[in-house]
Amino acid sequence: MKQRWMWIAWPAFLVAGGIEMLVFAMVDPQDLHWFGDGPIELSRSAIYTVAFFVFWGAAALSSALTCLLSRSPFEVNRCPLPLDGRPAACPRPPGR
Structure with a gap:
């Protein structure tokens, strides 16, 4: 799960930085x-900061959607395992 969050956050961070540079190279805050x-009524640095987080959020949403849609049918349909490691549809055999 931690790795999946990094698949979302890190590329989104890089894309947000690139978009920030492109937008504010052409637009005066x-x-x-x-x-x-x-x-x-905000300072230039406040506008840069708010815009960066908006861009980061949009890019993260895009990356999260990509991760969601790239899941295999097995990942989508599996249910969480209980504490004994057996799915509910697979009861323990008698005598064990």
């Missing part, structure tokens, strides 16, 4: 407005 209303 002080020129941004809330859907046509007044300008955003």
Whole structure:
């Protein structure tokens, strides 16, 4: 499970950094407005930070969806094992 989280978080982090550089190479954070209303009242570094986390979240969602859709039928259909290691549909034979 830990490895799967890294499959999601690390590429998303790298993609968010790339998107951040591309977007803010063309857009000045002080020129941004809330859907046509007044300008955003945050410092440049605050806008960079918020945008990075938004980009990271979007990229992580994309990576998580890829991990979800790449699961095999066995992974999707298996049920968690109880403490004795036997599935509920496989009862212990009598006398054991």
